[in-house]
Amino acid sequence: MNFPALKLFLLLCLLLFLLQFYSSCQVFRALQDLQNSSNTPDQPYRTGYHFQPLKNWMNDPNGPMVYKGIYHLFYQYNPKGAVWGNIVWAHSTSLDLVNWKPQPIAIYPSQLMLMAHAILYRGINQQGQQVQCLAFPKDPSDPYLIEWVKPPQNPVMTPTIHNRIDPSIFRDPTTAWLGLDGAWRVIVGSKVGHKGLAILYRSKDFVHWVQAKHPLHSATSSGMWECPDLFPVAIDSQVGVEAISRLGTTTSVKFVFKASLDGTKHDVYTIGTYDLQEDVYTPDVGSVEGDSGLRYEYGKFYGSKTFFDNVENRRVLWGWINESSTESEDIKKGWSGIQAIPRTIWLDRSRKQLVQWPIKKIEMLRTNPVSLPSQAIEGGSMLEVSGVTAVQADVEISFQISEFERAEKLKKSWTNAPLLCSQKGASTEGSLGPFGLLVLASKDMQEYTAVFFRIFKDEDKYVVLMCSDQSSFGGEGKSCITARVYPTLAINDGAHLYAFNYGTQSVKITRLNAWSMKKAGIN
Numbered sequence: 236m237n238f239p240a241l242k243l244f245l246l247l248c249l250l251l252f253l254l255q256f257y258s259s260c261q262v263f264r265a266l267q268d269l270q271n272s273s274n275t276p277d278q279p280y281r282t283g284y285h286f287q288p289l290k291n292w293m294n295d296p297n298g299p300m301v302y303k304g305i306y307h308l309f310y311q312y313n314p315k316g317a318v319w320g321n322i323v324w325a326h327s328t329s330l331d332l333v334n335w336k337p338q339p340i341a342i343y344p345s346q347l348m349l350m351a352h353a354i355l356y357r358g359i360n361q362q363g364q365q366v367q368c369l370a371f372p373k374d375p376s377d378p379y380l381i382e383w384v385k386p387p388q389n390p391v392m393t394p395t396i397h398n399r400i401d402p403s404i405f406r407d408p409t410t411a412w413l414g415l416d417g418a419w420r421v422i423v424g425s426k427v428g429h430k431g432l433a434i435l436y437r438s439k440d441f442v443h444w445v446q447a448k449h450p451l452h453s454a455t456s457s458g459m460w461e462c463p464d465l466f467p468v469a470i471d472s473q474v475g476v477e478a479i480s481r482l483g484t485t486t487s488v489k490f491v492f493k494a495s496l497d498g499t500k501h502d503v504y505t506i507g508t509y510d511l512q513e514d515v516y517t518p519d520v521g522s523v524e525g526d527s528g529l530r531y532e533y534g535k536f537y538g539s540k541t542f543f544d545n546v547e548n549r550r551v552l553w554g555w556i557n558e559s560s561t562e563s564e565d566i567k568k569g570w571s572g573i574q575a576i577p578r579t580i581w582l583d584r585s586r587k588q589l590v591q592w593p594i595k596k597i598e599m600l601r602t603n604p605v606s607l608p609s610q611a612i613e614g615g616s617m618l619e620v621s622g623v624t625a626v627q628a629d630v631e632i633s634f635q636i637s638e639f640e641r642a643e644k645l646k647k648s649w650t651n652a653p654l655l656c657s658q659k660g661a662s663t664e665g666s667l668g669p670f671g672l673l674v675l676a677s678k679d680m681q682e683y684t685a686v687f688f689r690i691f692k693d694e695d696k697y698v699v700l701m702c703s704d705q706s707s708f709g710g711e712g713k714s715c716i717t718a719r720v721y722p723t724l725a726i727n728d729g730a731h732l733y734a735f736n737y738g739t740q741s742v743k744i745t746r747l748n749a750w751s752m753k754k755a756g757i758n
Contacts, residue, residue: 279726279727280719280721281570282573283627283752283753283755284333284597284752284754284757285556285575285576285757286327286335286573286574286757286758287570287573287757287758288312288325288337288570288758289570289758290317290569290570291312291313291315291317291569291570292311292312292313292316292318292565292571293311293312293313293325293555293570293571293573294310294319294538294555294557295310295311295462295538295555296308296309296310296538296539296540296554296574297309297310297324297540298354298540299541299542299551299577300542301542301546302380304330304546305329305330305379306328306329306330306331306332307326307327307328307380308326308327308329308553308574309326309342310324310327310555310574311323311324312324312325312340314340316566317568317569317570317571318562318565318566323340323342323343324341324342324343324356325337325340325341326338326339326340326380328379331596331599332551332577332594333594333597333599333600334755334757335755335756335757335758336756336758337758338379338381339381339382341380342354342356342370342383352375354371354383355367355368355369355391355408356368356369356370356408357405357406357407357408358389360390363402364393364402364403364405365394365404365405365406366390366392366393366394367391367392367393367405367408367423367444368385368389368390368391369385369386369391369441369442370383370384370386371383371384371385371386372384386442388442388443391438391442391444392408392423392436392444392446398446399427400425400434401425401426404425404426405423405424405425406423406425407423407424407462407463407495408421408422409423409463409464409465410542411438411441412465412478412479413478413479414437414479414511414514417439418438419438419439420435420436420437420451421436421444422435422450422451422465423436424461424463424494424495425459426457426458426459426460429455429456429457429458430453430454430455430457431453431457431459431460431494431496432460433450433451433460433463433465433492433494434447434450434451435447435449435514447514449514451465451516452515452516452517454525456525457496457503457524458496458497458499459496459497460494460496460497461494461497461538462493462495462502462539462540463492463494464491464494464540464541465479465491465492465516466491466550467489467490467491468490468491468580468581468589469487469488469581469582470488470489470582471487473549473579473581473590474548474549474581475543475544475548475551475579475581476543476550478543479509489506489507489508489519489582489586490507490508490509490516491504491507491589492505492507492516492518493531493539493541495537495538496525496526499526500537501526501532501537502530502531502536502539502554503524503531504529504530504531505518505519505524505528505529506519506522506529506587506589507519507522519587522587529588531552531554531589531591531715532715532716533716534716534717535556535557535559535717535719536554536555536556536575536717537554537555538554538555539552539553540552540553540554549579549581550580550581551577551578551579552577552578552579552580552591553574554574555574555575556572556574556575557572558719559719559720559721575717576593577594578591579593579595583713588713589713590711590712591712591715592712598629600752600753600754600755601629601750601751601752601753602750602751602752602753603624603751604750605620605621605622605623605748605749605750606747606748607620607744607747609743609744609746610743610744611741611742611744612670612736612741612742612744613736613741614737614739614740614741615736615737615739616735616736617673617733617735617736618733618734618735618744619731619732619733620732620733622749623732623749623750624751624752625674625725625730625731625732626675626725626726626730627751627752627754628749628750628751628752629749629750629752630672630732630747630750631746631747631748631749632734632746632748633745633746633747634670634688634743634745635743636667636690637743638667639667639692641740642666642690642691642692642697643665643666643667643689643690643691643692644691644693645691645692645693649691652700655700656702659700659702660702661673661685661687661702664737664738665689665737665738665739666690666738666739667689667690667740667742668690668700668737668738669687669688669689669735669736669738670687670688670735670736671686671687671688671703671734671735672685672686672687672732672733673685673686673733673734673735674686674730674732675720675726675730676725676731676732677722677724677725677730678729678731681724682722682724682725683725683733684722684725685702685703685735686702686703686707687701687735688701688702689702689738703716734747
């Protein structure tokens with residue numbers, strides 16, 4: 236018996252979660268990107284195909300969009316150093332979401348979100364209050380949208396005593412959408428006490444905005460909502476859905492509401508419905524709000540933003556990956572922060588959660604393919620995967636398990652997957668597991684990063700514990716985790732890649748394909 240389709244996408248990050256499985260075949264895909272082999276010895280941690288500027292601090296992706304066939308990314312950037320501060324909005328463009336060219340600084344206040352012909356962004360007024368401002372492209376015929384101008388009406392949304400908004404927590408407008416009445420809608424993140432708020436504004440001309448009498452959505456005990464997002468997803472298709480205003484009263488979509496929780500730095504979401512007449516979002520029954528519910532990610536991934544890509548008819552998700560290094564280390568290396576690889580997202584067949592997967596064009600960076608024959612890997616053994624650049628590789632591996640009855644029993648108290656992963660690490664022998672990959676491994680195994688599984692029996696079903704120090708897409712993209720690791724021995728040519736099984740029972744590798752990955756052209 237094989238265990239089910241379970242794909243992973245690795246980015247030097249951390250994956251720790253439990254998956255239940257019931258189907259008959261499993262695929263494990265690992266895409267690892269620590270560095271480019273051409274990096275200098277003192278810069279081994281710059282990524283090869285994750286977007287980042289040449290130097291200095293960057294964070295939240297904002298205004299991702301495609302305009303006249305050209306992809307745009309705007310992001311917070313400090314032109315003066317590798318720590319947060321002096322923030323401007325930098326701008327890069329791409330033809331494929333993989334290779335990027337820098338453009339001049341677009342705008343100077345923070346938190347911008349784009350429409351096709353306008354930017355809404357958070358600014359600070361002379362009283363130090365957070366306000367929402369507007370900018371337009373100076374030349375809308377320019378597909379690169381190089382220059383932006385600000386109208387005299389700014390700010391266009393201001394917190395006041397009358398509308399009972401705390402001026403220190405009023406930020407991050409969404410991409411606006413047209414309602415059935417032809418008026419624009421936008422939501423802004425805030426809170427009252429511990430209740431997260433998505434404050435709704437309407438406008439007929441995109442310049443004069445009026446606050447609605449009620450928020451689009453709110454949730455108790457969730458804290459401040461940053462970077463809220465609302466978008467439709469098709470019920471029975473992986474094809475992306477464009478504008479909310481074009482949906483009418485159709486029942487062929489569900490809606491996703493996402494908030495970045497300022498208190499925990501997690502991006503959480505629910506699946507639900509949006510009443511276009513009443514302007515109210517309602518999570519489905521059973522859809523849990525906050526940290527105990529669904530998350531885009533279970534690691535370093537924050538301030539995310541989606542956009543509809545009308546070139547490929549897909550919805551694309553982007554997020555900021557912060558460093559795990561110290562501020563002093565960031566200053567020493569001269570940069571901090573990267574963007575996650577853009578991901579296509581769609582609704583799972585269960586209609587209860589999203590599926591994410593790296594955009595297909597990342598695979599055009601594959602080179603020098605290596606394949607290993609089907610073979611058993613006995614307990615306590617490992618197998619080196621040679622012929623690929625181990626610091627930057629894409630690996631697909633399938634394991635087959637035949638003796639599930641030997642699985643360890645899952646204790647009722649084992650409900651915390653990260654804690655269980657730390658207690659039962661890659662070096663702790665079990666029955667069915669740990670088995671998986673050792674990436675960024677030094678030759679003498681003094682240093683390695685493990686991506687592995689353990690299988691447990693829980694009454695009438697089996698549970699897979701998946702642990703990793705990498706970024707992964709698991710359960711065919713249903714679960715993801717991102718983190719950053721900084722090896723000192725397994726860098727450049729000192730890095731190796733192994734398949735391993737440290738459990739007592741043998742497992743079978745039914746397929747292993749690997750590729751070295753070329754460097755993308757980034758800034």
